[in-house]
Amino acid sequence: MKELLRESFHLFLLMYLYFVQRSIGATDTISTTHFLKDGDANITSPDGTFEMGFFSSGSSKNRYVGMWYKSLSVRTVVWVANREAPLTSGSGILKVIEPGRLVLLNDTNKVVWSTNTSTSVQNPIAQLLDSGNLVVKQAGDDNFLWQSFDHPTDTLLPGMKLGWNFLTHREVYLSSWKTQEDPAPGDYTYHCDPSGYPQNILKKGSNVVYRSGPWNGLHFSGTRNPRGSHLYKYEIFSSKTQVYFGYKLISSVITRLILNQNGALKLWTWGDHVSDWIPQLSIPADNCDAYKLCGAYGTCNSQDFTVCRCLDRFVPNNSEAWKKRNWSGGCVRKTELNCLQGHRFLKYSHIKLPDTRNSWSDVTMTLEECKNTCSKNCSCMAYANPDIRNGGSGCLLWFEDLLDIKVVSDEGQDIYIRMAASEPDSLEKSDGKKRKVLFWILPLSVGLILVILSMLIFHRRRKKALQLKRKGR
Numbered sequence: 213m214k215e216l217l218r219e220s221f222h223l224f225l226l227m228y229l230y231f232v233q234r235s236i237g238a239t240d241t242i243s244t245t246h247f248l249k250d251g252d253a254n255i256t257s258p259d260g261t262f263e264m265g266f267f268s269s270g271s272s273k274n275r276y277v278g279m280w281y282k283s284l285s286v287r288t289v290v291w292v293a294n295r296e297a298p299l300t301s302g303s304g305i306l307k308v309i310e311p312g313r314l315v316l317l318n319d320t321n322k323v324v325w326s327t328n329t330s331t332s333v334q335n336p337i338a339q340l341l342d343s344g345n346l347v348v349k350q351a352g353d354d355n356f357l358w359q360s361f362d363h364p365t366d367t368l369l370p371g372m373k374l375g376w377n378f379l380t381h382r383e384v385y386l387s388s389w390k391t392q393e394d395p396a397p398g399d400y401t402y403h404c405d406p407s408g409y410p411q412n413i414l415k416k417g418s419n420v421v422y423r424s425g426p427w428n429g430l431h432f433s434g435t436r437n438p439r440g441s442h443l444y445k446y447e448i449f450s451s452k453t454q455v456y457f458g459y460k461l462i463s464s465v466i467t468r469l470i471l472n473q474n475g476a477l478k479l480w481t482w483g484d485h486v487s488d489w490i491p492q493l494s495i496p497a498d499n500c501d502a503y504k505l506c507g508a509y510g511t512c513n514s515q516d517f518t519v520c521r522c523l524d525r526f527v528p529n530n531s532e533a534w535k536k537r538n539w540s541g542g543c544v545r546k547t548e549l550n551c552l553q554g555h556r557f558l559k560y561s562h563i564k565l566p567d568t569r570n571s572w573s574d575v576t577m578t579l580e581e582c583k584n585t586c587s588k589n590c591s592c593m594a595y596a597n598p599d600i601r602n603g604g605s606g607c608l609l610w611f612e613d614l615l616d617i618k619v620v621s622d623e624g625q626d627i628y629i630r631m632a633a634s635e636p637d638s639l640e641k642s643d644g645k646k647r648k649v650l651f652w653i654l655p656l657s658v659g660l661i662l663v664i665l666s667m668l669i670f671h672r673r674r675k676k677a678l679q680l681k682r683k684g685r
């Protein structure tokens with residue numbers, strides 16, 4: 213009897229809890245009747261990964277609507293709605309209004325921030341998804357009127373697309389916070405750049421400060437896969453309608469890519485055992501990541517004291533400045549190009565391919581066709597296979613001086629650079645010749661010195677012997 217009572221009580225409790233939850237409404241949703249008020253309950257994604265609400269950062273009293281991981285002990289904001297329009301009082305309200313806009317109101321009921329829509333719906337809601345995407349849509353419909361993934365702040369979450377949509381002419385890019393306390397857009401932005409062959413670039417204001425290298429089908433040209441690359445898979449996807457960089461998880465480890473206020477791009481994974489974020493990748497990694505540090509045709513090696521060198525067969529353009537470690541003038545060919553006197557292409561290996569903005573490409577061409585195309589145009593400076601998969605394919609042409617090159621020992625790609633016809637054939641051979649000459653000269657000269665020495669000694673001894681003979685008489 214007692215058992216039965218207890219059982220039915222349990223059952224009743226469960227049912228009660230279930231209905232309470234239902235009547236409150238899904239806590240992942242904001243609607244025209246269910247608002248998010250500063251000080252009230254936060255909203256949570258269905259599986260409890262992400263949470264949204266009002267927050268302040270550091271000692272600042274400004275209030276922002278933001279999103280963070282619900283379960284992590286370190287509060288990590290991944291998105292901010294009103295980053296440029298902080299609330300100065302703690303009485304903001306976030307609600308959805310017809311025809312389908314999410315609006316943030318201050319204490320005088322003025323709109324301080326809102327989302328946009330080009331279509332209108334009957335019953336709009338905003339829902340926080342488990343991916344960290346906040347979407348505005350018609351209740352029960354799967355088409356989004358607006359999504360936060362199209363308006364990121366400083367964080368790229370798995371599933372986001374960083375890049376260009378050519379149909380809408382819209383770009384999605386990351387921008388750093390101004391300071392640790394101020395989420396307003398700071399100095400740095402990170403883009404997937406489709407002008408020329410796609411590559412990612414990091415900018416400070418309007419200046420490029422870092423370039424990933426073009427995407428070669430497997431990774432960025434001249435970079436190794438980062439440490440935690442068994443946890444996630446990243447790529448640049450390109451088609452006629454869009455080009456974007458993104459990554460997806462191949463494990464359940466919580467991962468985020470963030471552009472911080474100092475312009476460092478960092479990939480973090482959450483370490484359950486340490487209850488903290490673990491860095492997997494940080495860019496820039498060394499001074500060779502500084503965009504075009506060594507100028508045109510200069511190559512960078514951070515392990516080397518000299519840092520910048522000219523590519524083989526190139527010399528500093530301004531040797532005085534170069535000696536003073538001012539490498540910005542770059543390098544020029546030892547033998548100048550002269551289109552009328554013909555040319556040849558020299559192969560350079562293990563190269564982080566130069567800046568591909570303003571390059572030309574055709575993914576269907578073979579390397580031979582690529583060479584022919586480049587040959588026909590005197591301002592074509594180099595060619596390469598952009599895609600290294602399956603032995604290499606496609607054609608990438610450069611029509612300007614080659615910038616931001618790195619020689620990387622165990623990665624990198626082949627590039628064929630236009631040189632004067634009078635340049636000796638291949639790079640390896642000339643090096644080999646030098647070594648062979650040394651191989652003969654060294655023992656020969658040592659031998660010669662030994663012969664001369666012994667002749668001198670012999671001569672002296674004979675002289676001495678003669679003198680002794682004379683004295684002896």
Ligand SMILES: *[C@@H]1O[C@H](CO)[C@@H](O)[C@H](O)[C@H]1NC(C)=O
Pocket residue numbers: 251252253254265266267287
């Ligand atoms: C919402 O989340 C923030 C940050 O974790 C927390 O400080 C705040 O207490 C939460 N609000 C409520 C009502 O639980």
Ligand SMILES: *[C@@H]1O[C@H](CO)[C@@H](O)[C@H](O)[C@H]1NC(C)=O
Pocket residue numbers: 300301318319320322323324
């Ligand atoms: C509310 O927002 C409006 C419009 O941005 C602004 O003019 C007004 O000063 C704000 N009120 C308060 C109390 O911040």
Ligand SMILES: *[C@@H]1O[C@H](CO)[C@@H](O)[C@H](O)[C@H]1NC(C)=O
Pocket residue numbers: 328329330
């Ligand atoms: C909202 O949409 C209108 C019309 O499409 C456009 O003019 C305006 O710039 C948009 N505002 C924002 C903040 O995107």
Ligand SMILES: *[C@@H]1O[C@H](CO)[C@@H](O)[C@H](O)[C@H]1NC(C)=O
Pocket residue numbers: 508529530541542543544613
């Ligand atoms: C070399 O220097 C000259 C004069 O300073 C400049 O005009 C030219 O563009 C430089 N060449 C390269 C490849 O940077």
Ligand SMILES: *[C@@H]1O[C@H](CO)[C@@H](O)[C@H](O)[C@H]1NC(C)=O
Pocket residue numbers: 530533538539540541
């Ligand atoms: C480096 O050299 C270039 C010319 O090659 C010059 O314009 C520039 O001012 C120099 N920079 C410094 C820091 O000396």
Ligand SMILES: *[C@@H]1O[C@H](CO)[C@@H](O)[C@H](O)[C@H]1NC(C)=O
Pocket residue numbers: 588589590591592611
């Ligand atoms: C060579 O290529 C450049 C850059 O694409 C182009 O402007 C120029 O017209 C080409 N010249 C010839 C002869 O095709």
